[in-house]
Amino acid sequence: MTATATATEAPTPTPDTGAVALPPAPEPRRRNVMLVGTLLVIAAGTMLTGGLLAAYFSAREITQAAGEAWPAEEILMVMPNATLFVAYLTLLMSSVTAQWAVSALSARDRRTMYVAVGLTLVLGLAFVNALSFSWAQLGMVAGADPFSTTVYALTVSHLLVVVAAHVALLVVGFRALGGQFSPRNREMVVSVAAFWHFTVAMGLVIWFSVWFLEGGP
């Protein structure tokens, strides 16, 4: 018997007492508060990325119009393209594991969900580590030239967003360990996964716009 059929059924007398048993109340309308809030945050984050990239390309245009190199030759020489490629590939893989966590929850497989959340966090941390290593390799001094300033603005902002996503995923992980969430109650997990996907997308756009276009894969 479906839930709808139950909800529309007429009252029936119970066999022992003869009292009328009312059908269960219909389920309240799903509000998706968390998901809508997350989508709004993602919209704002997209504009933040757009604003930072606009500043980056604006500075690039002005510098190149002045006949100067973008980026400076010494930065180009030490740009760790392979490390950066692996870093952002790692980030991309974390998007897969984040979605894996959602799928595991939908399949009531809590153990797999814990593994997927843990893997996502580890991959995210690996990206942070690789990015900081790349900064050290580059040896750029913030403020020394427009390239360094705008690249630090982009990557530090992205790093902060990644850290925020880590915090959100940690909360989800602890709540899951505490027995929360189910296939019907998974809005928070879906929302955090969506935010995680956004951080990955933001990273890929930065990788393409800065590291790929300027240094190659």
Added chain:
Amino acid sequence: MTTAETASETSSSVGAGTEHETDASRPPAGLAGWFTTEDHKRIGRLYLGTALAFLVVGGVLGAVLGVERINSGLQVLTDDTFGQVYTLHGEVAVLLFLVPFFLGLATYLVPLQVGSPDIAFPRGSATAYWAYLVGGATLLAAYVANGGPGGGSQVGTDLYLLSLALVTVAFCVALVSILTTILTLRAPGMTLARTPLFTWSVLVGGGLTLLASPVLLAQLVELFIHHHFTGDFGGQESYARISWFWAVPQVYLLAVPAAGIAAEIVPVLTGSRLRDHRSGMAVIAALGILGFGAWSPPAAASADFLYVVVGLAAVLPALALVGVLGDTVRRGRFVRKAPLLLALGAVVHLVLGALAGAVQVVPGLQLRGTAWEAAQIHYTLYGAATLAAFAALWYWAPKIWGIDLGEVAGTAAFALTFWGAILLAAPDLVTGLVSEQRLQAGQFDDTGLVTVLNGASAVGGALAVLGVLVVVAELLRRARGRSAAGAAGAAANPWGGHTLEWATTSPPPSGNFAEPVAPVTSATPLAAEDAEDAETADREEVKR
């Protein structure tokens, strides 16, 4: 009992409805209650009070700038300090007063207007308020420490940029909370097309501000990194990467809630209704879309064809608003009530601001950066938005604080603010045409005409500050009077309002509504005709 019936009752005490709360759910008393509150009504009141305090600060700064301009021998500021006070005046007026005021109003009213018992993400909303307060206080401290554009202190200027970034993040968090409430927590039957016009203006203005604010944040991040590591702020060009937030076209986006407030108040106080609710929504949406300025931070954008088109087109929604509200007044009855005067005054100033903006974007006139630009901003943000803010205070004070603000004070606030803003801005329009004086640089022409115009503008500024003081004094007086009278509340629906916030007590109880809100069938669920229609339908159903 339906919500409409509830509206006819008056609350007997400020805490009406809280009697049913258990001890565990009751918020802590006193200061602890305010610090830890997650109640959207308390958060909204905190926003409003703080924003009004910053308005006084901004008004005093404006008065100091006015005195400096009239060359009276009373000058106390150097050129550098003048530039700092000038930039601080703009930041306080827009980022610490105007935007937070509308956020506070929305935090308080939107859940009530959409029939929700609470706001979405109440902790986020509270966090946003405290971040705004800390950011605002830090901004003032940064200027005191000789920071800001043109400031001599590196730490102070770093602090200045960080505080602006914090305030911007606070706006985004607050907006996510408010917009999610509008999108997901509306009462049954309340489609987006049936949302009250103030809520609609918050959805449009807030949604687009949520998209524009991160662009300001991006600029601030880059300016901070550049300044922190080089010690060079970059001069007026760098400041332009911040001040676009309250210049054409973004200035119109900040005024969108003003249009919503006017569209909410005018029909109620004239005993009429908009001929078509959707026409009001369309006008507000057009004003918001034309006011979206996230693409305009680069100085070069002002030479764009798009910039000119948007600047000219912004006149159309402002005039359309006059048409929509004028038609409403014509079909109703004009009564001399303070909220109505303030709301209509706001619309007049919005049109003046839009006209000034249309002239300003004409490339050949070279009016950007002159006194004309200051006049355009004063018309739109002081004349229109602040008058609308005062109108909202007079109209919704019974709901927010359980007090009725006085008609005499309201009329005085209207006269001082309306004419003060006219006198503040109109001379600057002429000055912008005849003189090259750059306000931010603190350099003024001493020629006879410009000196007179600067003097007239200073008098207008003084009147405007008086208007602010009248508003604050009236609020404090009434609030104190209410405390002395034993916290008696106001009538639930003193104006005969049409929207759901008037269906509950003044102020509303915990949970906002004593009973679940009945399904909404129109944009004006409390209007008499709708109530009659509903009664007729009920009777027919009973007969069947």
